[in-house]
Amino acid sequence: MRHAIDLFSGAGGVSEAARGLFDIICAVEYDEVIASTYGLNHGKGHLLVKDIKKIKKKQWVNIKKTRLGNRPLDLLIATPPCQGFSRHSRKKSSNNRDERNKLTLEILRVTNLFEPTFIFFENVDNVLNYKVFHIFLELLANVDTLGYKKHSNRPSYHLRFEIVDAADYGVPQRRKRLILIGKKIEVFPNGDATILYSSKGTPYISSPLPIWPAKNKAPKLGEYLREFNLPPLNAGQTDANDILHKCRNLSDVNLQRIRNTPRNGGSRSDWPPDLSLGLACHSKENVSFGDVYGRMNYEDYSPTITCGCLAYTKGRFGHPVEDRAISMREAALIQSFPVSYKFTGRLNGKVNEGSSENIATQIGNAVPVKLARCFLEEFHKQLNLSEIEELPAEEPLVEV
Structure with missing residues (x-):
């Protein structure tokens, strides 16, 4: 060796x-x-x-x-x-x-x-x-x-x-x-x-x-994730058989936003103007971060997985077709960790338990x-x- x-x-x-x-x-x-x-x-x-x-x-x-x-x-x-x-x-x-x-x-x-x-x-x-x-x-x-x-x-x-x-x-x-x-x-x-x-x-x-x-x-994101056959989730839900397959809850306004974001790659620019879903800061000229509140696209590659990858508000981290942000499991798989890989969010903690923010940081910072x-x-x-x-x-x- x-x-x-x-x-x-x-x-x-x-x-x-x-x-x-x-x-x-x-x-x-x-x-x-x-x-x-x-x-x-x-x-x-x-x-x-x-x-x-x-x-x-x-x-x-x-x-x-x-x-x-x-x-x-x-x-x-x-x-x-x-x-x-x-x-x-x-x-x-x-x-x-x-x-x-x-x-x-x-x-x-x-x-x-x-x-x-x-x-x-x-x-x-x-x-x-x-x-x-x-x-x-x-x-x-x-x-x-x-x-x-x-x-x-x-x-x-x-x-x-x-x-x-x-x-x-x-x-x-x-x-x-x-x-x-x-x-x-x-x-x-x-x-x-x-x-x-x-x-x-x-x-x-x-x-x-x-x-x-x-x-x-x-392979593109949809093809890559298909083999893992992850069950669908609602916002704030945890898979009973995989506690890493857990996503954050969304406020009422963010639920409304993602429901009005077209599947597979939609963004905040697609929101109906009459629903007043946009933020005041986004109406200013030369505002960047256009991916915020966007969805991933199964027919394309994921955006860069960052430490904030569990937050719908921090990038294009909306699920491609479900009305929620991506889960920790999905983030880890996109970073190409094997499904058997173990994470913990606390010192000497149990497998796949502890602070979601800590786990997201570990996933986002990984090679x-x-x-x-x-x-x-x-x-x-x-x-x-x-x-x-x-x-x-x-x-x-x-x-x-």
Whole structure:
């Protein structure tokens, strides 16, 4: 089995994607409730519930010694918090001082110690516009303009990063994210790995790492959810056989709004004007968030599942045909978690119980399992190919 570390593991979406491919020898999650969900699915023996900044080098060295021995780390998974980089952040400047953004640099401490063969990094697409990400790229690549190491005591990586849509990788959801992958450089110089900048200051790789999974277009939302055969719900109802299949109640006016929203993709622009269902703020010019109070469409992909995905008032989270918002189960399935995956909304809570808001946050912040799986399968394949290439050639048979 290959070995991996999962930093900022959250509820465990990428660890789930690693099943059968990589043994997660250590996972790090700061939030205790979210860590409870991780533990329900992946165990707690390898889980550090701790601020990554407070994990000392001595502890990392001990993990390396006891869980890897002389074996190399095959993969480092790093999915740091994205809120500070989001386009919806109140701090719009690419140089904003959101402390969460500095967590990206913590990845380098682990990289420099373990020197993993591959790196998988995921964040919002807007991270590309931030100076701290540019610094991260420079330090991770660790090569000069000629392709030689800048710092001799640190590993160097040939990188590739692209903005992808999860719908192109098996997830029935339009979700734009930046994926960065890296492979440790063993032979120098490597001028292909140099970080360059466009005239607008956007970083790019001289010649990106020639490794990337093939696209795997997802089925549309209706086709994807059909196989799970979820029973219909009314607003505020919970499925008696699946407590995660639960949706929020709606006020009388919101019930009236969704009943007047056409099925499969209708929006607030479709409301009859004589019913006065619109909000005053929506009548102003240049008001954005047109998806608010909208329905999903079975014949299309879901919008991005966010932490507010259970609220009809926070986006296009109305059910395609039923007069309600989507349920936690539907949100988890759209994020491509298996139906067997367990969540909890409270510290050491029971399966699929506790705060719905906490569970929605875990689901919305997760890396979609099928998206991560495509990349992890590619890493696994590349590791196997490298192993075959390193095998000594067989001696030719000599006839006697």
